[in-house]
Amino acid sequence: MEGISIASKPSGIExxxxxxxxxxLRPLHLSDIDDVMVWTTDKKVAKFCSxxxxxxxxxxxxYIENIATKFLWCKAICFSDRAIGCISLSSNSPHDISRNKSAELGYVLGSNYWGRGIATFAVKQVVKVTFSELSHLERIEALVDVQNVGSQKVLEKSGFQKEGVLRKYVQLKGKGRDMIMYSVFDNDPKV
Incomplete structure (x- = not known):
């Protein structure tokens, strides 16, 4: 996912x-291509993504064949088995996973589904399964653009703690961007 995106209320859906x-949450398949194109072509969705x-x-x-497969863990977020987004974990040290105790969470969701609790639900599910499926992990972290208020709310509702602002931490689309670091640990109280 290379970035996190979720920010506003839904538009155009009931x-x-x-x-x-x-x-x-399930693996992405080539048969998902039409659904994937809905959110990967949306400028609102890509705004805070790399x-x-x-x-x-x-x-x-x-994206499906080459990029999504490079993550430590990656699943489609599906509504009625249609891929409406994607959620992933990437290793901070992909070459020596046995020594790395943390992974970075990223997610993206089609703008028609924003503000409905879907991203929060998906993040909570990932937190539940990650520490059992990837038992070497102790920490999941997420970097969020300071202007991406919707994603900040998703993480806070999912039990992540705000650690601080990293000033001009990321070059995103030609600009230095301030990012907020969030984390959750395997022994944190579950939300």
């Missing part, structure tokens, strides 16, 4: 309550 039993909006299906195929 304002009904989400049935969270229809939210699942990547630019995709321009072609080839970009989407490359």
């Amino acid at each position: 304002e009904s309550i989400i049935d969270f039993s229809q939210i699942t 990547w630019e909006p995709h321009n072609s299906k080839e970009d989407g195929i490359n």
